Amino acid sequence: MRVLVSGGGVAGLTCAYWLDQAGHTPVVVERGQAGPLGGYGIDFSGTGYDIAQRMGILGRLAERPLRSDSIAYVDASGRVVGRLDRPLAEKVLRGPYLALMHTTLEAVLADAVRDRVEVRHRQSIAEVEQDNGVLVTFADGTQEEFDVLVGADGVHSRTRELAFGAESQWARHLGLTMACYPVPDIAGLTDVRTHFAEPGRQTVLYPTDNVGTSIALFLYRDSAPHHVARAERAARLRTIYTGSRWHTPELLAHAPDDDLFMDTLTQIEMPRWHVGRVALIGDACGALTLASAQGASLAMAGGYLLAEALAKHLHDHAAAFAAYEARLRPVVTRRQRRTRSLARSLVPATHAGHEFQRAIARLILRENCASLLRRGFGNTSTILPTTPVR
Structure with missing residues (x-):
């Protein structure tokens, strides 16, 4: 089966790898240039960790x-009011995990498909026509036919728009906006991820895997979220954080004028993930947002399980799509619900709410509260088949 995978991120590359393993011929198109796409940190555990192990790439990630x-x-003032260390995190997650840059995961996945899967960068789909196959018109005007099309192009999926309709039908905004960019390391904060919260906004700083570079991440309440033009993002961020304390002014001074990632925290909820010969995976159909800490893991799960279903139902794409969705949708729905609940308390709007959050942090960031923490952050892997796709 010839499969077009639209999107060369975590979900798309994972899907392409396992499609190739199953004997299909995947082709990946990615509108960005060659190289990793997402410059932020992730907590990598559970299902994604298990899939990486089956791919034989855990060692490279762990490096x-x-x-x-x-x-x-x-x-x-920088005084620690709560701390989550690695032993407690592993107990909460019920297993090992890796703290990684999203770019690291993407780069290792890209290496895993290199020389096996055709990946076309700076290419995207413009039109889709379905009949006995999928006729795809690309942005450069060329056309090709595929047996099926997999949309793995993120929360703002072009594939979803073409096959299912406008994003506004499926988007659920969580009332928060985030921004992030690299900054120089700050002395004394090179071995810890630090959160500083104020009413309505939060500043996070964590070191990357490269000495000398950290990531500044800003998360703030936004009751009327809207797209902010790239050239206006740095100024907007400084306005939102006017008067902020801790190291926030220093971090804002490094905000780039032309390369600042900013987006709303938006979940995607759809009544079905496939139509005809088109299926969606990852954020394109079940975006969790970064508040879940499980987006990359479930993106890999989507790619893996869709490839598994297409291998099992070799000549029946409809049965394959239905089997994939039945397997993963309950997990995504449950995790989205948990994330919405968490997001409501992630950035308290009032001073009283902020003080309550600090008090709770002091109380529950302890080993005897692991089961309580697990309700929000636990990620046991119960959705994989017992043997890898082959």
């Missing part, structure tokens, strides 16, 4: 962990 060994919550 490039973030330089942080704990998560600290601080006040304006």
Whole structure:
């Protein structure tokens, strides 16, 4: 089966790898240039960790962990008011995990398909026509036919728009916006992920896997989220964080004028993930947002399980799509629900709410509260088949 995978991120590359393993011929198109796409950190565990192990790439991932060994919550003076260290994190997650840059995972996945899968960069789909196959018109005007099309092109999926309709039908905004960019390391904060919260906004700083570079991440309440033009993002961020304390002014001074990632925290909820010969995976159909800490893991699960279903139902794409969705949808729905609940308390709007959050952090970031923490962050892997796709 010839399969077009639209999107060369975590979900798309994972899907392409396992499609190739199953004997299909995947082709990946990615509108960005060659190289990793997402410049932020992720907590990698559970299903994604298991899939990486089956791919034989865990060793390469483990070579490039973030330089942080704990998560600290601080006040304006830098005093630690709560801490989550690695042993407690592993107990909460019920297993091992890696703290990685998203770019690291993408780069290792790209290497895993190199020389086996055709990946076309700076290419995207413009039109889709379905009949006995999928006729795809690309952005450069060329046309090709495929047996099926897999949309793995993220929360703002062009594939979803073409096959299912406008994003507004499926988007659920969580009332938060985030922005992030690289900054120089700050002395004393090179081995910990640090969170500083104020009413309505939060600043996070964590070291990358490269000495000398950290990531500044900003998360703030936004009751009327809208797209902010790239040239206006740095100014908007500085306005939102006017008067902020801790190291926030220093971090804002490094905000780039032309390369600042900013987006709303938006979940995608759809009544079905496939139509005709088109199926969606990852954020394109079940975006969790970064508040879940499981987006990359479930993106890999989507790619893996769709490839498994297409291998099992070799000549029946409809049965394959239905089997994939039946396997994964309950997990995604449950995780989205948990994430919405968490997001409501992630950035308290009032001073009283902020003080309550600090008090709770002091109380529950302890080993005897692991089961309580697991309700929000646990990620046991129960959705994989017992043997790898072959």
